[in-house]
Amino acid sequence: MRAQIIRIMAIMGVIFQFSPAAASPQQQLANDFEAFFLQRIAEEKVTGASFVIVSGSDIVRVGVAGYTDTSQQLAIDENTTFRVASVSKTFAAGLTGVLVSEGQFQWDDPVTRYVRDFRIKGDSNQVRIRHLLGQSTGLIPHAYDNLIEDGVPVDQIRHKFGQLSYICSPGNCYSYQNSVFSMIEPVIENTTAQSYASLMESRIFRPLDMKTASVGYEAFITNANHAEPHVKVRNGVWRTVKVLPNYYEISSAAGVNASALDMGKWLMAQMGSHPDVIRPEVVQDLIRPRVKTQREVHRRFWKEMLTDAHYGLGWRVYQLGEHTIAYHSGWVSGFRADIAWSPEEQIGIAVLLNAESNSISELTTTFWEMAFASQLAREDTKPAVMPIAAIGQ
16 A cells, blocks of 8 residues: 555656656655655654655755754754665775775785784685675674673683684675674774774775764764764663763774764665765676575564565665665664665665664665656656657558
8 A cells, every 4th residue: 555655756757847846756756755754754753864865976865854853952964964874885895996996905815915813713714805795704693692692801802713613604694793794994004003993084984975984983073063872661662872982992884973864865776976085897896696594584663565685795686576786774773774776777776874773674665666666657748759650651
């Protein structure tokens, strides 16, 4: 039923676009999504939220709702920074891809070549750089996430990797990681002699004009215009809580902060707006399907659309029928984030919440239902083309 309603809305939007003052298809999509976004945020009583819609090299719409915290003193705006959590992995992949393209190291290099004390219970040399970012190290999923949650320093966690055994050969199965993923940081730092955060700033944020994006706990809490985290208490009310520094220990996996406007610029870069920063062929390599992620097709809201799912390098690759999108989600205490874009249609969206609300999946999937229904509606309204042989008969 929801899909039918969305399709009717899309068809009506196409009909209206034939009037002189009609919005473009992209603007109509933004109008429809923003109405749904504001409705769901209000219904869920989410403290604060923002989104950005991008078409190619243009930001079509930045939408905002709510406040930075429950005191309602500061409204969310396009520059309010949120924690993007595991969406940080897309930035790690982008930076790594740039360095690979420059010859700093290669995707198939063993991690041990750059981090000599990296040890696994087995042949450590089997783990390649591409396995770190491709979630295919062959190690038990979410290794030592419990220690990250407990605030154990990352150096202590990495010393425990020697206790991990392979559950499959690297590259042959999907095993999502955070602490193991973060091994890309010492690889980069030992190769370039620069810190991960400073490289992200100089090679990604600054050249893309992502003015409020940053890496790390201190950078987040010292920004006056940042969203505070919220969790739902027993009576269903969202409560403001403290920003936890634990996942900032693994910056590449979960340490980026950004506003909706920043995320729009990151999306445009994926679509080729800044080949001087990240070349299209680098991005295409990152979003090439590598390991199958079968369980993803059963995710709530997504399962009605997903026909296949893989992980690339720092990006998930979802098949929505005949359409392919690159996607990633993020979740840390008090925050949710989504980013997704279509290489074929050159449209994308990012959604940021300062609350642990599952409505984010509904928002993102509804956007893609609207986007692809709008495309189908435009095709349906095209005038029929008479075959050449029939002309003059």
